[in-house]
Amino acid sequence: MCTKMSVKISTCILLVALFLGLHPITTSSRCLDSQKSSLWSLKNDLIFDSEPSFKLMTWNLSMDCCDWWGVTCDEAGHLTELSLNDDGIRGGITSSHLKSFKSLKLLNLNYNSLSSFPESLLTLPSLQELYLLHNNLSGPISKHIRVASYNLSIIDLSDNKLQGPLPEFIFKLPSISALRLSRNNFTGIVHLDAFGKFKNLYELDLSYNNLTVIPNTKESSSFSSLTKLDTLRLASCKMLKIPNLKNHASLRTLDLSDNRFKGAIPNWIWNVGNGSLGFLSLSQNKFSSLEKPYTFPSSYRVLDLSSNKLKGDIPVPPSECYIINFSNNKFGSSIPADFGNALTITVSFTISNSKVTGVIPSSINKASDLRFLDLSRNSLAGPIPLDGSLGSLELLDLSNNKLSGKIPEQLTSIMGLEFLNVSYNRLSGKIPQGGARFPTFTSLSFVGNKGLCGPPLSKTCGTGNKKM
Numbered sequence: 001m002c003t004k005m006s007v008k009i010s011t012c013i014l015l016v017a018l019f020l021g022l023h024p025i026t027t028s029s030r031c032l033d034s035q036k037s038s039l040w041s042l043k044n045d046l047i048f049d050s051e052p053s054f055k056l057m058t059w060n061l062s063m064d065c066c067d068w069w070g071v072t073c074d075e076a077g078h079l080t081e082l083s084l085n086d087d088g089i090r091g092g093i094t095s096s097h098l099k100s101f102k103s104l105k106l107l108n109l110n111y112n113s114l115s116s117f118p119e120s121l122l123t124l125p126s127l128q129e130l131y132l133l134h135n136n137l138s139g140p141i142s143k144h145i146r147v148a149s150y151n152l153s154i155i156d157l158s159d160n161k162l163q164g165p166l167p168e169f170i171f172k173l174p175s176i177s178a179l180r181l182s183r184n185n186f187t188g189i190v191h192l193d194a195f196g197k198f199k200n201l202y203e204l205d206l207s208y209n210n211l212t213v214i215p216n217t218k219e220s221s222s223f224s225s226l227t228k229l230d231t232l233r234l235a236s237c238k239m240l241k242i243p244n245l246k247n248h249a250s251l252r253t254l255d256l257s258d259n260r261f262k263g264a265i266p267n268w269i270w271n272v273g274n275g276s277l278g279f280l281s282l283s284q285n286k287f288s289s290l291e292k293p294y295t296f297p298s299s300y301r302v303l304d305l306s307s308n309k310l311k312g313d314i315p316v317p318p319s320e321c322y323i324i325n326f327s328n329n330k331f332g333s334s335i336p337a338d339f340g341n342a343l344t345i346t347v348s349f350t351i352s353n354s355k356v357t358g359v360i361p362s363s364i365n366k367a368s369d370l371r372f373l374d375l376s377r378n379s380l381a382g383p384i385p386l387d388g389s390l391g392s393l394e395l396l397d398l399s400n401n402k403l404s405g406k407i408p409e410q411l412t413s414i415m416g417l418e419f420l421n422v423s424y425n426r427l428s429g430k431i432p433q434g435g436a437r438f439p440t441f442t443s444l445s446f447v448g449n450k451g452l453c454g455p456p457l458s459k460t461c462g463t464g465n466k467k468m
């Protein structure tokens with residue numbers, strides 16, 4: 001069958017390759033005996049729950065250890081990667097058998113319940129990536145750790161309960177390129193310039209600790225020299241001043257939320273990243289205005305200015321932004337008439353509780369990709385101008401405004417509308433009854449409108465057309 005036609009030759013080769021691939025390789029062992037016995041001893045030293053453990057439980061001495069789940073070897077049979085993430089491991093790692101993993105480059109222990117920082121891992125000479133995200137690590141990390149992993153470049157300790165000052169060993173590692181320390185309980189004062197020594201740094205996350213971060217203020221500072229920086233997350237870092245980020249021309253993600261900034265948002269910040277910034281959060285600060293003149297670059301995909309004290313003109317968002325959050329401000333002004341033109345690909349727009357006045361501009365109907373629209377808790381007046389063009393809407397919250405007129409019938413044609421709230425307005429007339437969704441809304445979607453009638457409200461509509 002394999003000789004019949006030349007066009008079939010490639011199929012034959014494929015079949016032969018598949019056959020070879022499935023059979024002989026598993027019989028000759030690639031794994032070095034030293035690596036196998038050390039891995040097996042490591043397994044015996046680890047405390048893990050057999051129930052959530054998918055990987056360690058399947059390790060089997062009669063198999064090539066390079067084929068064990070979570071294990072990767074190089075050609076010569078040395079262990080290069082060990083991924084025991086999400087495998088129910090508890091306690092510490094004190095095994096003396098780590099010593100033989102001289103080629104181990106990547107160790108992934110994310111989503112376990114390790115309780116103390118496994119210091120011995122820092123003696124692995126080839127280690128480049130260490131992942132300990134979401135464990136149960138607590139207490140301060142010793143100042144006197146022996147470090148031999150000088151090529152360590154990615155460290156993720158996020159989402160643990162580590163305390164004390166930022167670990168000193170980190171600053172002995174010149175190759176750090178990504179450092180994620182968020183959501184711990186690190187304390188103390190840290191200067192951003194301390195990270196300036198990591199010439200390859202592309203990601204830094206210090207968010208949600210108990211740190212006081214002192215920003216660099218000069219363009220000549222060492223932090224400013226980190227031109228490869230792609231992601232900077234400094235949420236909840238008690239900063240009083242915005243770091244000087246004018247030199248960081250590659251920044252794509254910038255989170256400066258929940259700090260202590262106030263006054264005008266300086267207009268240079270919009271150009272941080274030199275046209276590459278996609279995510280910007282300045283939420284939960286005390287900014288009161290936007291320094292003029294300003295323009296948003298078209299690169300933004302997420303823009304969060306929520307929970308500030310912004311007053312005055314509502315900024316017209318950049319035109320290709322998916323998520324826009326302007327909630328919890330004090331604008332005291334109306335939504336510009338052409339605002340909807342900027343929302344043509346926006347998925348979520350929120351400007352709740354922000355002292356917005358005037359009417360909802362009918363340009364909102366151009367926002368045909370919107371799934372979440374929240375204009376609640378403002379002073380919006382006039383009619384609901386929605387004409388059914390917002391066919392993707394899942395959530396529409398217009399509650400607590402001064403909207404009047406009827407609820408547009410066209411809203412009943414929005415098939416995916418899961419949540420509607422027009423409560424506490426001045427709407428009147430009969431609640432539309434058609435479509436798939438409207439019959440599922442309860443009176444809680446409509447209460448607080450004196451003029452509304454018909455199900456699901458108990459008030460019936462005018463005596464003439466009442467059906468008994």
Ligand SMILES: *[C@@H]1O[C@H](CO)[C@@H](O)[C@H](O)[C@H]1NC(C)=O
Pocket residue numbers: 060061062063
């Ligand atoms: C280990 O693998 C061998 C050969 O594939 C198999 O016979 C044996 O049942 C396995 N042992 C365990 C504990 O899974």
Ligand SMILES: *[C@@H]1O[C@H](CO)[C@@H](O)[C@H](O)[C@H]1NC(C)=O
Pocket residue numbers: 125126127151
């Ligand atoms: C560290 O990295 C350098 C450059 O990539 C390499 O030459 C060196 O062998 C590495 N050292 C270890 C111990 O892996």
Ligand SMILES: *[C@@H]1O[C@H](CO)[C@@H](O)[C@H](O)[C@H]1NC(C)=O
Pocket residue numbers: 090113115136138
């Ligand atoms: C996490 O550590 C605390 C002590 O800090 C301990 O009480 C708790 O049982 C640990 N949780 C798990 C899942 O191991």
Ligand SMILES: *[C@@H]1O[C@H](CO)[C@@H](O)[C@H](O)[C@H]1NC(C)=O
Pocket residue numbers: 161163185187
């Ligand atoms: C953080 O550490 C302080 C003491 O340094 C302690 O009082 C506090 O409960 C810790 N917070 C968390 C969330 O672990």
Ligand SMILES: *[C@@H]1O[C@H](CO)[C@@H](O)[C@H](O)[C@H]1NC(C)=O
Pocket residue numbers: 185187188210
């Ligand atoms: C933050 O750290 C200070 C000491 O620097 C401590 O007094 C305070 O309890 C900590 N706060 C939290 C929430 O852990």
Ligand SMILES: *[C@@H]1O[C@H](CO)[C@@H](O)[C@H](O)[C@H]1NC(C)=O
Pocket residue numbers: 249274275
């Ligand atoms: C910023 O972008 C412009 C145009 O893309 C480019 O010419 C310039 O070199 C960039 N500046 C930096 C500092 O990378």
Ligand SMILES: *[C@@H]1O[C@H](CO)[C@@H](O)[C@H](O)[C@H]1NC(C)=O
Pocket residue numbers: 283284306307325326327328348350372
């Ligand atoms: C908008 O920001 C507010 C306050 O910061 C937050 O509570 C809310 O969840 C955000 N909404 C969306 C849709 O992201």
Ligand SMILES: *[C@@H]1O[C@H](CO)[C@@H](O)[C@H](O)[C@H]1NC(C)=O
Pocket residue numbers: 399400420421422423424444445
């Ligand atoms: C609509 O908003 C009002 C006022 O905030 C609230 O009482 C009501 O429960 C909300 N309705 C729904 C369906 O959540």
